[in-house]
Amino acid sequence: MRIGELSRRTGVSVPTIKYYVREGLLPPGELTSPNQASYGEAHERRLRLIRALLDVGGLKVAEIADVLAAVDDRERPLHTVLGAAADRLGGADAEDDDAEAAAARAAVADFLSRRGWVTYESSPAAADLARALAAMARLGHGAFVEVLDDYADAAEQVARTDLAYVDRQVAVEDMVEGAVIGTVLGEAVLSSLRRMAHVDASARRYGADGPRERKRPPHGHAAHRE
Amino acid sequence: MRIGELSRRTGVSVPTIKYYVREGLLPPGELTSPNQASYGEAHERRLRLIRALLDVGGLKVAEIADVLAAVDDRERPLHTVLGAAADRLGGADAEDDDAEAAAARAAVADFLSRRGWVTYESSPAAADLARALAAMARLGHGAFVEVLDDYADAAEQVARTDLAYVDRQVAVEDMVEGAVIGTVLGEAVLSSLRRMAHVDASARRYGADGPRERKRPPHGHAAHRE
DNA sequence: ATCTGATAGATAGCGACACTATCCGCTATC
DNA sequence: GATAGCGGATAGTGTCGCTATCTATCAGAT
Numbered sequence: 007m008r009i010g011e012l013s014r015r016t017g018v019s020v021p022t023i024k025y026y027v028r029e030g031l032l033p034p035g036e037l038t039s040p041n042q043a044s045y046g047e048a049h050e051r052r053l054r055l056i057r058a059l060l061d062v063g064g065l066k067v068a069e070i071a072d073v074l075a076a077v078d079d080r081e082r083p084l085h086t087v088l089g090a091a092a093d094r095l096g097g098a099d100a101e102d103d104d105a106e107a108a109a110a111r112a113a114v115a116d117f118l119s120r121r122g123w124v125t126y127e128s129s130p131a132a133a134d135l136a137r138a139l140a141a142m143a144r145l146g147h148g149a150f151v152e153v154l155d156d157y158a159d160a161a162e163q164v165a166r167t168d169l170a171y172v173d174r175q176v177a178v179e180d181m182v183e184g185a186v187i188g189t190v191l192g193e194a195v196l197s198s199l200r201r202m203a204h205v206d207a208s209a210r211r212y213g214a215d216g217p218r219e220r221k222r223p224p225h226g227h228a229a230h231r232e
Numbered sequence: 233m234r235i236g237e238l239s240r241r242t243g244v245s246v247p248t249i250k251y252y253v254r255e256g257l258l259p260p261g262e263l264t265s266p267n268q269a270s271y272g273e274a275h276e277r278r279l280r281l282i283r284a285l286l287d288v289g290g291l292k293v294a295e296i297a298d299v300l301a302a303v304d305d306r307e308r309p310l311h312t313v314l315g316a317a318a319d320r321l322g323g324a325d326a327e328d329d330d331a332e333a334a335a336a337r338a339a340v341a342d343f344l345s346r347r348g349w350v351t352y353e354s355s356p357a358a359a360d361l362a363r364a365l366a367a368m369a370r371l372g373h374g375a376f377v378e379v380l381d382d383y384a385d386a387a388e389q390v391a392r393t394d395l396a397y398v399d400r401q402v403a404v405e406d407m408v409e410g411a412v413i414g415t416v417l418g419e420a421v422l423s424s425l426r427r428m429a430h431v432d433a434s435a436r437r438y439g440a441d442g443p444r445e446r447k448r449p450p451h452g453h454a455a456h457r458e
Numbered sequence: 459a460t461c462t463g464a465t466a467g468a469t470a471g472c473g474a475c476a477c478t479a480t481c482c483g484c485t486a487t488c
Numbered sequence: 489g490a491t492a493g494c495g496g497a498t499a500g501t502g503t504c505g506c507t508a509t510c511t512a513t514c515a516g517a518t
């Protein structure tokens with residue numbers, strides 16, 4: 007298959023495919039002559055994975071390169087690949103380091119030891135949790151830590167579900183990719199479900215009338231006020 | 233309080249505060265003379281909320297303007313404000329519309345009616361769910377729909393927790409803001425917890441040795457390969 | 459044999475986004 | 489009355505994910 011067909015089959019433009027190759031997300035096609043290369047099904051599959059991680063998972067191009075390098079590393083234990091993927095899902099890196107931040111980190115450390123979770127305390131996920139709790143504390147919602155365990159129960163349930171799902175995979179190479187897909191896309195699934203459950207529960211509780219909120223405008227990014 | 237003190241107390245630079253005012257995120261200070269304005273505690277609180285929605289929630293500036301306009305609208309029923317906030321949390325808008333997308337939308341519609349969730353089928357959350365499921369199907373993980381109900385159970389549990397938490401709020405104006413905070417920051421909390429639970433469960437199952445993954449580099453966005 | 463259209467590879471540019479820098483004339487305060 | 493800070497405005501910056509354009513070159517139809 008040449009690049010044009012790869013483009014047609016995946017809906018990704020030819021210049022974009024070239025860009026992904028340049029950025030190391032996609033291996034180059036096999037050169038059959040100085041300016042002709044052929045691409046196989048692996049390329050097609052990889053390209054779809056890239057688009058999923060990008061569009062649905064919200065990962066950055068450089069992060070996808072990291073994750074895919076981990077996926078392709080045959081030496082690597084499965085659970086560290088999963089960690090590599092999970093570590094790319096959080097927010098920004100820097101944040102001011104005030105009293106709330108320190109208290110939140112302490113709360114997270116306490117929570118982790120209480121739960122007995124096997125996790126390194128300085129992992130990006132733990133840092134994200136601390137950042138979120140610190141932000142809540144700054145907004146007068148320090149009491150949110152009290153519901154952490156309810157959240158954690160739900161998180162554990164989802165993690166068990168995911169693991170069982172990944173275990174279905176027969177081949178090990180499918181397991182690695184499946185774990186990444188489950189980690190990243192599962193996040194999007196859970197997030198959308200939570201939002202819908204939220205709206206459902208809130209509508210039942212506070213208002214019986216249908217939604218008043220306008221659907222998103224046809225195309226543009228929301229620039230209106232409502 | 234003048235703008236300099238507001239800046240010092242929140243850690244947001246003066247030009248950035250001015251930028252937020254220009255973009256309609258923050259009401260302007262009350263002018264005491266043609267070029268002096270005074271800011272109050274409400275401004276400080278609002279500014280912290282803006283930073284939380286931006287840094288932790290990952291909302292865009294224009295989206296935050298929408299959400300805050302909804303929060304400030306006294307006429308608006310609480311649950312529609314919550315919907316407005318939830319609707320800003322998803323992914324992009326456009327996507328190619330192939331067979332997988334259609335099947336995913338049908339699966340979502342089926343799922344919603346089965347669950348009996350009060351939600352409009354064309355809501356951004358439902359669209360996000362359909363997009364995630366379509367991406368999974370394209371990657372050969374169409375079977376993921378089979379675990380949707382497990383995910384939904386967890387989502388419902390979280391939604392119940394959130395609602396109970398918001399209900400603690402005594403004043404109604406605090407409820408509105410609390411609901412937004414809970415919706416947006418709760419997402420970050422749940423996401424980080426899921427990632428940690430994931431790593432924990434996977435480490436217990438597949439590898440007993442500690443994490444091999446390097447922590448994030450001190451500052452830069454991940455540009456390394458590992 | 460030649461013409462058309464696709465291809466590899468390289469470089470430069472674009473649009474969205476969240477700021478950031480600079481300037482102006484004014485003002486509070488020491 | 490000097491100096492630091494202020495409100496308001498405009499232009500510029502850095503990052504990100506592409507996109508446009510260019511130069512050869514090559515495959516396949518005519």
